[in-house]
Amino acid sequence: MARKMLIDGELDKTSEQEIHYDFDLFVIGAGSGGVRASRFSAQNGAKVGICELPFHPISSEEVGGVGGTCVIRGCVPKKILVYGASFGPELEDARNYGWEVNERIDFNWKKLLHKKTEEIVRLNGVYKRLLANAGVKLFEGEGKVVGPNEVELIQLDGTKISYSAKHILIATGSRAQRPGIPGQELAITSDEALSLEELPKRAIVYGGGYIAVEFASIWRGMGAIVDLCFRKELPLRGFDDEMRAVVARNLEGRGVNLHPRTSVTELVKTENGIKVRTDHGEELIADVVLLATGRAPNTKRLNLESVGVELDKKTGAVKVDAYSRTNLPSIWAIGDVTNRMNLTPVALMEGTCFAKTVFGGQPTKPDHDNVPCAVFCIPPLSVVGLSEEQAIEQANGDVLVFTSTFNPMKNTVSGRQEKTIMKLIVDAETDKVLGASMCGPDAPEIMQGIAIAIKCGATKEQFDSTVGIHPSAAEEFVTMRSVTRRVSAGKPKNNL
Known part of the structure; x- marks a missing residue:
């Protein structure tokens, strides 16, 4: 495949030469971003290969698994454990709702662990099927870049085989780091x-x-x-x-x-x-x-610097431009390995944009503004847009802060002393909502909808004119009428 690609009005000159490659695209790393990029590229007609280490719940230099950190040893299994951990306090709360709960509440960790492992094994299989159904060739082994258009695959038995590719995509994610303390x-x-x-x-x-x-x-x-x-x-x-x-x-x-x-x-x-x-x-x-x-980008064993790919000296992250392209025109990178915004849905977005840019004829930059996220503590925190401190730092004029603190309806009967807090940050001059935060039950589920409004540039007036769903916690986002405080731009941030 040889397609001419337009980026920022300039013809990609590497597309002009008709050279035979084993693959149009070879992806190193089959996590969320790598799988998305390879599937969508294949759907656009590209011949795609992807490599990943064999499956294991705990990663190392020798094992990993299709699905990557999020699916196997990150977001998904963590959320399963969060659900499991939530039931204990829920059972306590149930007493005041009339449920007769025995004084002794037993928890079987091994049962939950088994169920969690079953689920990640199932998802590993789902991701493999997604690749197969898209026509992507999956290789099991460790990939290294040995040239601008060449990948070396070290197979499970130690043998090495090289493949040429018109484009190489690095999607190896990140790995937990240990601080240098004794013991x-x-x-x-x-x-x-x-x-x-x-x-x-x-x-x-x-x-x-x-x-x-x-x-x-x-x-x-x-x-x-x-x-x-x-x-x-x-x-x-x-x-x-x-x-x-x-x-x-x-x-x-x-x-x-x-x-x-x-x-x-x-x-x-x-x-x-x-x-x-x-x-x-x-x-x-x-x-x-x-x-x-902390975590660090997974770049140490990829041989990138030897072939001339620029890495960040401090973090080891792959340096990329607005389109996820490295300083070598044939090599690209997405996801945590670039250390831009380390969230699974962001890696998915970057993978989609990559496929559109390189094989879809639609040069597309990933948009990292107003990305919602959640911290799955109990109860969870979820945010989108600017924090109060960021808004004060970036705004040209005054910032209006609206807050609501209340007992969730469920807690009024259960007796749990834990309040929900919501917050909207508004530009005083334009009335545009710059950010939203919530800590309380169902915060991530609620914030996803708020994120759409903020992405669309909604104003506080539009929030106020929206009818709430009653009785719900979510309705508080459209009923906050009184300004909690007005803050002038440029006030120093409290770096706690």
Whole structure:
């Protein structure tokens, strides 16, 4: 296949030469982004090959699996565990709704683990069928780039075979990183946390991001004693400060022990468990220590720099332009490996745009503005658009902040002391809604609809003119009439 492609008004000159290649496209990495890009490219007439390591719930240099991090050792299994962890508190709440619940509530971790593994095995098979049905050739093994148009595949038996490709797409995602602290080998990462043979009775989580907060919620919901250590004043750096405070309050309310402004300095194995020392002189003991201090792009074994592909010196991420193209015209990259916006739906979008650009005759840039996301703590946080701090920093004029804090209707009977908070950020001059946040039950389900409105440029007046669904929490987004505060642009951000 040789198609001429127009990008920013210029002819892609690499398309002009008629050269025979084994594939029009070869994709390294069969996670969400890689599978999407390969399928859609094949549907546009391209001959596509894709490689991925053999399946295993816990990734390494030798194993991975079609479906990638999200499906096998990320979003999907995590959400299953969140559901499982939510039932314990729900059963407690049920008593005030008239349900006679026995005093003893048993939880079978191994049963849930088995069900979780069954589901990810099923999804692994689904993704393989999606590739096959699209006519994509799947290879099992490790892929490396050995030239601008050549990929080397190291097969399971160690043999190597090379394939030529007009275009190469890197979609290898990211991997959990371990901080360089003494004893870090005694700890686990999120990969292992999703496949523990035994549920820990005592767990220490080190990190303040969404993975740390989610696992603290999961294990606490299943009855474990959980300590959460993080370096800032509040968890979830980068999110709206007011919502961060709500999440911290909810974690404490559900029994998680918070250790703000705390760094872990050493892990020591003892007869009673793993001893964790902090920079405050604390010594904590746990059965399991989870290191959730960040992830890094999976580029180390791809041989990219040797063939001239530019990587970010600090993170190792593949540098790409607005169309996901590297400095070499034939090599592209999408998803977490580019470290742009590390969310599965974003990788899917980037994969779709890639296929349109290269094989669909429609040059399309991924749009990273107003991307909604969620933190699946219990209860969850979900946001779209600008936080209050970001809006103040970026706005030309004043910013109007609308908030609503209330007891969810369910809690008024159950007696649970946990409030829902919603927030809208509005440009005072244009009346445009710049951002929305919610922490409370069903927040991600509600925020998906709000994201459509904000993506369409909705104004506060249009929110106000929308009739709410009653009784629901969602209706609060269209009934917030009173300004909570008006803030002038340029006010320094409180970096908690």
